[in-house]
Amino acid sequence: MELQKRLDYGFNGYKLPATPRATRSARKRVPFRKRVEDSQISAFDLLATVAGKLLLDKESTPVSSNTLTADDRSAVEKNIVKEERRDGDQSLKLETCNQDGTDRGFVVSQLVSQANELNCNSRESPSLKNDARFGFTSVVTTSGCSERSNVLKLMNNKIKNETESLPFKVETGPPFMCGTSGGRIKLDSENKGLIREELDRTDKVSVREVADMCPLEDPVVLDGKPPVLVSSGSSGKTHSCGFNNYHSSLPVKRDDVNVVSRDDDEKSSGCTYTGPLKKSFKPAPLIGDRRVKKTLTSKYSKLAPKLKEETLSNSDENSKSTYCDRSAYKRLRSERNYPFKKRKFLHYSSVSNSDGGISSEGISNSPEQSNNGNSSGVYPKMCGVIGESPSSADQRKSFHSRDSHVKFRIKSFRVPELFIEIPESATVGSLKGQNLASNLDGYFDSICCKLFILRTVMEAVTAVLGGGLRIGVLFQGKKVRDDNKTLLQTGISLDNQMDALGFSLEPNTSQTFPSLCTGGSPMPLPCDTPLPLARYPATPGLVNRVTHDPSPEHHMPNLGNFAESDHDSAPSPTDMSFDKNKTDSKALVAVPAMSVGALDVVPAHRKSKRSEVVQRRIRRPFSVAEVEALVQAVEKLGTGRWRDVKLRAFDNAKHRTYVDLKDKWKTLVHTARISPQQRRGEPVPQELLDRVLTAHAYWSQQQAKQQMKQQQQQQQQQQPESCLLLYNSTMRAGSRCDAFCFIAPALDPTFFSSALSGFSLWGFFPRSEFFV
DNA sequence: CTTAGGG
DNA sequence: CCCTAAG
Numbered sequence: 001m002e003l004q005k006r007l008d009y010g011f012n013g014y015k016l017p018a019t020p021r022a023t024r025s026a027r028k029r030v031p032f033r034k035r036v037e038d039s040q041i042s043a044f045d046l047l048a049t050v051a052g053k054l055l056l057d058k059e060s061t062p063v064s065s066n067t068l069t070a071d072d073r074s075a076v077e078k079n080i081v082k083e084e085r086r087d088g089d090q091s092l093k094l095e096t097c098n099q100d101g102t103d104r105g106f107v108v109s110q111l112v113s114q115a116n117e118l119n120c121n122s123r124e125s126p127s128l129k130n131d132a133r134f135g136f137t138s139v140v141t142t143s144g145c146s147e148r149s150n151v152l153k154l155m156n157n158k159i160k161n162e163t164e165s166l167p168f169k170v171e172t173g174p175p176f177m178c179g180t181s182g183g184r185i186k187l188d189s190e191n192k193g194l195i196r197e198e199l200d201r202t203d204k205v206s207v208r209e210v211a212d213m214c215p216l217e218d219p220v221v222l223d224g225k226p227p228v229l230v231s232s233g234s235s236g237k238t239h240s241c242g243f244n245n246y247h248s249s250l251p252v253k254r255d256d257v258n259v260v261s262r263d264d265d266e267k268s269s270g271c272t273y274t275g276p277l278k279k280s281f282k283p284a285p286l287i288g289d290r291r292v293k294k295t296l297t298s299k300y301s302k303l304a305p306k307l308k309e310e311t312l313s314n315s316d317e318n319s320k321s322t323y324c325d326r327s328a329y330k331r332l333r334s335e336r337n338y339p340f341k342k343r344k345f346l347h348y349s350s351v352s353n354s355d356g357g358i359s360s361e362g363i364s365n366s367p368e369q370s371n372n373g374n375s376s377g378v379y380p381k382m383c384g385v386i387g388e389s390p391s392s393a394d395q396r397k398s399f400h401s402r403d404s405h406v407k408f409r410i411k412s413f414r415v416p417e418l419f420i421e422i423p424e425s426a427t428v429g430s431l432k433g434q435n436l437a438s439n440l441d442g443y444f445d446s447i448c449c450k451l452f453i454l455r456t457v458m459e460a461v462t463a464v465l466g467g468g469l470r471i472g473v474l475f476q477g478k479k480v481r482d483d484n485k486t487l488l489q490t491g492i493s494l495d496n497q498m499d500a501l502g503f504s505l506e507p508n509t510s511q512t513f514p515s516l517c518t519g520g521s522p523m524p525l526p527c528d529t530p531l532p533l534a535r536y537p538a539t540p541g542l543v544n545r546v547t548h549d550p551s552p553e554h555h556m557p558n559l560g561n562f563a564e565s566d567h568d569s570a571p572s573p574t575d576m577s578f579d580k581n582k583t584d585s586k587a588l589v590a591v592p593a594m595s596v597g598a599l600d601v602v603p604a605h606r607k608s609k610r611s612e613v614v615q616r617r618i619r620r621p622f623s624v625a626e627v628e629a630l631v632q633a634v635e636k637l638g639t640g641r642w643r644d645v646k647l648r649a650f651d652n653a654k655h656r657t658y659v660d661l662k663d664k665w666k667t668l669v670h671t672a673r674i675s676p677q678q679r680r681g682e683p684v685p686q687e688l689l690d691r692v693l694t695a696h697a698y699w700s701q702q703q704a705k706q707q708m709k710q711q712q713q714q715q716q717q718q719q720p721e722s723c724l725l726l727y728n729s730t731m732r733a734g735s736r737c738d739a740f741c742f743i744a745p746a747l748d749p750t751f752f753s754s755a756l757s758g759f760s761l762w763g764f765f766p767r768s769e770f771f772v
Numbered sequence: 773c774t775t776a777g778g779g
Numbered sequence: 780c781c782c783t784a785a786g
Contacts, residue, residue: 616780616781617780617781618780619780620780640775640776641775642774642775642776643773643774643775658774658775659774659775659776659780659781660780662775662776662777663780663781666776666777
């Protein structure tokens with residue numbers, strides 16, 4: 001048998017949300033980045049799944065599949081062994097999918113094998129048949145460094161019910177020894193720290209080093225000594241390995257990896273989160289994950305301008321008083337921005353933190369993590385393994401030329417459940433060919449994803465077999481023949497159980513293989529008997545969570561302003577003697593104000609509880625002096641011009657935003673209306689409160705008047721000036737109808753209906769159109 | 773970015 | 780104070 005005539009895939013474990021709507025709305029709030037990462041992970045996992053499935057099928061061990069099904073788990077255990085490469089091997093590297101338009105190449109899996117066997121369409125493929133010799137190669141490439149591809153040869157595919165186990169176990173030969181040793185990572189939140197430590201300790205292989213070792217030009221085949229497996233997973237403890245990156249957000253991990261790679265001695269570096277800025281400055285990732293870089297860049301680029309702006313404004317302030325106003329305001333803005341930015345970041349981090357808690361089981365092995373691990377950790381290390389051209393003599397250059405093989409073993413990994421939404425209007429065909437990059441939503445559609453991966457696999461298979469395969473879509477056991485059908489038409493709705501959806505690789509009728517397809521079922525390849533269609537049960541309860549980049553360490557740059565602002569926050573020196581009040585206010589405000597040194601602590605504190613949401617701005621009660629200034633300004637400017645109020649009376653109080661002033665006014669009004677007994681905080685002189693009420697009443701009235709005026713104006717403009725053009729049935733549109741023009745107050749058209757029955761309303765027109 | 777309001 | 784919808 002060369003290949004089974006058909007490979008059927010049931011992608012269990014991938015389920016569309018039962019309530020897509022809810023998902024959508026909820027998703028709306030999810031930061032784009034998160035979504036992207038989500039999908040990436042998914043893609044990888046999907047790939048892995050497919051790969052596993054392929055292996056499964058290839059080995060034609062229905063039992064396994066059944067077992068899996070029974071398990072109702074999405075965990076798949078794989079053993080990946082790198083096999084000796086033959087020159088004849090076909091290695092196929094596929095690059096693909098981008099989610100966000102960036103060119104993040106993704107994981108592509110490919111069937112490679114003792115290609116010879118595959119290629120020869122001989123029915124008897126010993127390797128396939130008998131032993132696990134059939135190699136499955138998974139190629140991962142990132143567009144950034146597409147040149148570095150990694151190959152995993154998968155062998156001995158097993159499916160186990162080891163859901164809880166690490167995403168991966170990797171066995172590698174000596175070449176990778178350090179970090180590579182297979183490790184079992186449990187992503188329990190408790191273990192994270194441990195894992196990291198382990199990581200630091202064990203992961204001594206620098207990515208860079210590895211990368212350097214396996215330049216594109218000379219692919220290296222690592223040699224496969226007996227696996228120096230670190231852990232066989234026997235110990236519950238985690239061992240770090242190439243995949244250690246798993247348990248943290250992509251960027252972070254990446255960073256970690258980099259750090260580690262650069263300085264092995266610095267143990268802490270591995271687990272220390274370095275600020276985002278650092279990231280952006282760091283040399284291009286080896287992995288070539290441009291997407292990530294881009295993300296980071298864009299993410300922080302926003303901040304950068306702000307900083308610049310601030311700086312500039314400050315300097316402006318110093319040099320040119322002319323710009324004082326604006327610059328001051330800009331400062332304000334920048335100041336304000338920080339909390340926002342921060343919030344956002346923290347949000348991410350909080351997500352990651354919660355990550356562990358949300359999905360009951362090993363959420364931690366969030367797909368993303370695995371993804372990371374793959375791209376940054378494992379694969380890079382394996383890059384040498386994948387020879388672009390096996391035949392190239394360069395291969396021997398590999399650091400381990402002795403044997404040309406390396407064994408990898410993926411013991412197990414877990415495929416998370418996906419929650420993805422796909423438009424029902426999408427056609428099957430479009431999904432098949434869809435470039436994931438075009439997915440505006442930033443999500444992989446699970447179907448799309450599956451199809452994509454299938455396509456990838458198909459392409460690989462095609463490459464091996466010479467073409468003639470296509471992806472068949474099965475829905476509820478029926479084959480979807482028309483790719484032009486939309487999902488809706490096909491009956492694939494979001495509400496459907498995703499396990500009702502299956503895929504198959506089938507001979508492409510238009511190609512090499514004659515079309516044998518007749519029924520609704522995929523046709524077997526000519527020379528083989530169909531393998532049992534394995535379908536994985538959907539795996540409930542596994543939620544795919546994405547961890548995020550920890551909050552960047554942006555410290556509020558201008559916290560120091562507190563002190564400054566305090567001094568300045570005094571009301572504009574009118575004729576009032578606020579000196580005393582000023583002092584008081586200073587004292588009051590000064591409380592929160594900290595020395596610079598103290599401020600530095602803030603971030604640390606914040607960092608310590610990253611899980612906590614954003615740090616709220618420190619509370620700074622308005623002093624009487626400030627209230628005075630506010631009242632005065634409002635009396636002058638009125639309510640509704642808070643920016644002006646700010647500029648007028650609080651321009652120097654950087655910590656008072658116009659929103660703050662507005663809020664304060666609101667509370668002042670409220671305070672003034674309640675009984676003195678109910679008031680809290682520093683008592684505001686009744687005199688001020690009275691003024692507040694007076695001013696508030698006055699400006700409210702003014703506003704009302706304004707509105708009235710505006711309305712009147714509108715009415716005057718519209719009604720008197722507009723004409724009603726009436727016509728009767730004898731008239732045709734476009735004909736002259738002066739006689740039927742009326743100057744009409746904008747009354748309800750029905751007004752005319754009685755007097756001018758028989759006419760129809762044509763419309764309102766500006767008077768000028770009729771009376772020029 | 774500003775306003776206006778609810779929380 | 781925060782958060783957000785609107786404009």
